[in-house]
Amino acid sequence: MKYNFDEVIDRSDNFSAKYDELEAKFGRSDLVSLWVADMDFRAAEPIMEAIRERAEQGIFGYTSRPESYYKTMKNWYKTRYNWDMEKDHIIHSPGVVPTLSLIMKLFTEPGDKIIIQSPVYYPFFNVVKDNERELVINPLKKVDGDYFMDFEDLENKIDEKVKFLILCNPHNPIGRVWTKEELRKLGDMCIKNNITVIADEIHGDLVYDGKRYTPFASISEEFRLNSISCLSATKTFNIAGLQASFAVFPDKEMHDKFDEFLGILDIKRNNCFSLVAMEAAYAKGGEWLDQVLVYIRDNMKFVNEYCEKHMPQIKANMPEGTYLVWLDCNDLGLSDDALNDFFVNKARVALDGGSWFGEEGKGYMRINVACPRATLKEGLDRIKEAIINEL
Numbered sequence: 001m002k003y004n005f006d007e008v009i010d011r012s013d014n015f016s017a018k019y020d021e022l023e024a025k026f027g028r029s030d031l032v033s034l035w036v037a038d039m040d041f042r043a044a045e046p047i048m049e050a051i052r053e054r055a056e057q058g059i060f061g062y063t064s065r066p067e068s069y070y071k072t073m074k075n076w077y078k079t080r081y082n083w084d085m086e087k088d089h090i091i092h093s094p095g096v097v098p099t100l101s102l103i104m105k106l107f108t109e110p111g112d113k114i115i116i117q118s119p120v121y122y123p124f125f126n127v128v129k130d131n132e133r134e135l136v137i138n139p140l141k142k143v144d145g146d147y148f149m150d151f152e153d154l155e156n157k158i159d160e161k162v163k164f165l166i167l168c169n170p171h172n173p174i175g176r177v178w179t180k181e182e183l184r185k186l187g188d189m190c191i192k193n194n195i196t197v198i199a200d201e202i203h204g205d206l207v208y209d210g211k212r213y214t215p216f217a218s219i220s221e222e223f224r225l226n227s228i229s230c231l232s233a234t235k236t237f238n239i240a241g242l243q244a245s246f247a248v249f250p251d252k253e254m255h256d257k258f259d260e261f262l263g264i265l266d267i268k269r270n271n272c273f274s275l276v277a278m279e280a281a282y283a284k285g286g287e288w289l290d291q292v293l294v295y296i297r298d299n300m301k302f303v304n305e306y307c308e309k310h311m312p313q314i315k316a317n318m319p320e321g322t323y324l325v326w327l328d329c330n331d332l333g334l335s336d337d338a339l340n341d342f343f344v345n346k347a348r349v350a351l352d353g354g355s356w357f358g359e360e361g362k363g364y365m366r367i368n369v370a371c372p373r374a375t376l377k378e379g380l381d382r383i384k385e386a387i388i389n390e391l
């Protein structure tokens, strides 16, 4: 089936964070909304069909996961990424961020340190700080416009208090898909220093131009044992509102403790819609995914060409993965506050502020391009006009 991603869908009755929280987040609602990472596209037909069928049953009692639920996700990772995950290691969780937060709570003590690589997805900061653990920032370094891990800085910052490193692969917001060599170097360093890697790989399926996403745990037996992988179909298939994810815990002690705690909170079950949607996505979503990736890639090119042609003060990157483009706005010559104010109150677009992703993000903005091209163009036109008229 051929999907039409050009269709602009009115989300005003969609009760979405992306649109209904504009006023609360940005102070006004007349903005082209290109911030929080969900897509303005309708989900794949097999997912809709599965949800419709489930809704038609009319009974929405407590769920039980069938064997096929695990089979489809295992099969997805095996066939696409040659990673054999064991069913006994998989734990359902309502989301990746809740998993990260619970890992902090359950497996670290006050005073323990956790490394993150900034600029990075802002909840990584929060899950550490909110659980009163110590954050260690290993900033990415920018060389000739591309971001790389800074292993020298990492080595200098490691001490015996560091318990975890949270890896973002592919990396939100800068869009790198880490190579096997980079991951190997990182993983070796972590093993040498008794640091467990938490691999947030929720963007793993969103990769372009022949780049390959390598699941961290798939690299070697040692890496598998020294990692927790956080995964979901929600980002790939635009079903984040269904709130489901899974984590792979090869360490039995950690697995059991995490599982027990979810039991105490009584959040071990899927809701009845995520149960069928996740399975349908992994079993039958490939066709939609192939098409959406082509559309998103064209949107990334559109942003790049638009900036080059109409507003060279803004330099867009060409991400290897995710659906987020990182805009270098330093040449606008604005302070962080002025930059955010410019986009909201002059251009009237809602983007993620670069500084939300850490100190290193200052001077940048993140634009979500998983939307119809007309929406994207409207946002870019507004920015262009504001540069001409307001700066």
Ligand SMILES: Cc1ncc(COP(=O)(O)O)c(C=O)c1O
Residues within 6 Å of the ligand: 037, 094, 095, 096, 097, 098, 121, 168, 172, 200, 202, 203, 232, 234, 235, 240, 244, 245
């Ligand atoms: C790197 C990363 N991890 C996790 C999430 C959110 O995951 P969840 O909705 O499962 O908590 C996002 C959403 O943008 C993300 O970019």
